[in-house]
Amino acid sequence: MKPGGSLTERYLALLKKSLLNVLYLENEARIAYFVIHALRGNLPPATQIVSDFLGIRRSEIFHLLKEARKVGGWLVYGGANNAGHPEEAAARNFFFTAHTMIGEARLDNIHYCLDTIIRDGIPGDLIETGAWKGGAAIFMRGYLSAHDIHNRLVWVADSFEGLPRPTHEKDEGWDFSKDIFPYLCVSIEEVKELFERYDLLDDKVRFLKGWFCDTLPVAPVERLALLRMDGDLYESTMDALNNLYPRLSDGGFVIVDDFNALPQCREAVNDYRRDHGIADEIIPIDQDSVYWRKSGSRSSNPSTQGHSMRSLLKLLFSPRRVQ
Numbered sequence: 001m002k003p004g005g006s007l008t009e010r011y012l013a014l015l016k017k018s019l020l021n022v023l024y025l026e027n028e029a030r031i032a033y034f035v036i037h038a039l040r041g042n043l044p045p046a047t048q049i050v051s052d053f054l055g056i057r058r059s060e061i062f063h064l065l066k067e068a069r070k071v072g073g074w075l076v077y078g079g080a081n082n083a084g085h086p087e088e089a090a091a092r093n094f095f096f097t098a099h100t101m102i103g104e105a106r107l108d109n110i111h112y113c114l115d116t117i118i119r120d121g122i123p124g125d126l127i128e129t130g131a132w133k134g135g136a137a138i139f140m141r142g143y144l145s146a147h148d149i150h151n152r153l154v155w156v157a158d159s160f161e162g163l164p165r166p167t168h169e170k171d172e173g174w175d176f177s178k179d180i181f182p183y184l185c186v187s188i189e190e191v192k193e194l195f196e197r198y199d200l201l202d203d204k205v206r207f208l209k210g211w212f213c214d215t216l217p218v219a220p221v222e223r224l225a226l227l228r229m230d231g232d233l234y235e236s237t238m239d240a241l242n243n244l245y246p247r248l249s250d251g252g253f254v255i256v257d258d259f260n261a262l263p264q265c266r267e268a269v270n271d272y273r274r275d276h277g278i279a280d281e282i283i284p285i286d287q288d289s290v291y292w293r294k295s296g297s298r299s300s301n302p303s304t305q306g307h308s309m310r311s312l313l314k315l316l317f318s319p320r321r322v323q
């Protein structure tokens, strides 16, 4: 995140920090510290957690949280996926206070794609399929607002009831539905309220509520410049591609949030690309995510924008397979 000098760039940099809750991260660290140590039965005095500002900023939890915000994912404290502490993993929705789970590198990638779309005059709206609290889509709306762009819409597609139970054979064993992962279930009211908090809820934001297989085929989306997919499952990814890729302008971007995190997501993308003869280069964003630019673009040679693989060690929430 290196904001340029303009107010627009500074606003967008601040918007990202706010969506990621990195401005007040020590408070999130305090809650995480409190919850985790209470569950472990070794809670230090409350005054120490609340008042020791420097102590909390020096703590391992703070450090891990800070790293997790750069690359997306969850705080994992004490081993992969809080191994041995399933109740800590389950409790994370109490202390995960960011408005997006995608991290700084992926917000920067959206920023880069939008800059390129505007620079090259690629026509179309912006969509995220799989919005959770809506943070990535809020950033898209913030970008349009900051650049005084009024002829594009932001579409937010989600069940707002969490993920569907897996039915496709390639999703077998990957049940992220709300009974198992309740924190993936965020209501449309809550998402709208979050857009409102940022003063970004208006008629340029359109919500497509329901399962992708029902909403996307009939969605009144005419043309897209950006398709950001974050639906985790094979079926969710394939529904987005089947219904929306044909509406993506040449020179537009496809972002696949879970390409390297979830094999069923990668398989859907690979199957679709193979079946449709798509050979556009897949470019890494961070350890999990990739994007490509639909060929026919006016400017070739998309850059990776400096999104290097970062060392993750134990801080990533990636082993999401249900045991």
Ligand SMILES: C[S@@+](CC[C@H](N)C(=O)[O-])C[C@H]1O[C@@H](n2cnc3c(N)ncnc32)[C@H](O)[C@@H]1O
Residues within 6 Å of the ligand: 099, 100, 101, 102, 128, 129, 130, 131, 132, 133, 134, 135, 136, 137, 157, 158, 159, 160, 161, 162, 163, 164, 184, 185, 186, 210, 211, 212, 213, 230, 231, 232, 233, 235, 236
């Ligand atoms: C990993 S979360 C998205 C994270 C989000 N992009 C962010 O910025 O933090 C996945 C979301 O996809 C939605 N979802 C997945 N499959 C879906 C489907 N087939 N139909 C509707 N919503 C779906 C879930 O409800 C959930 O909100």
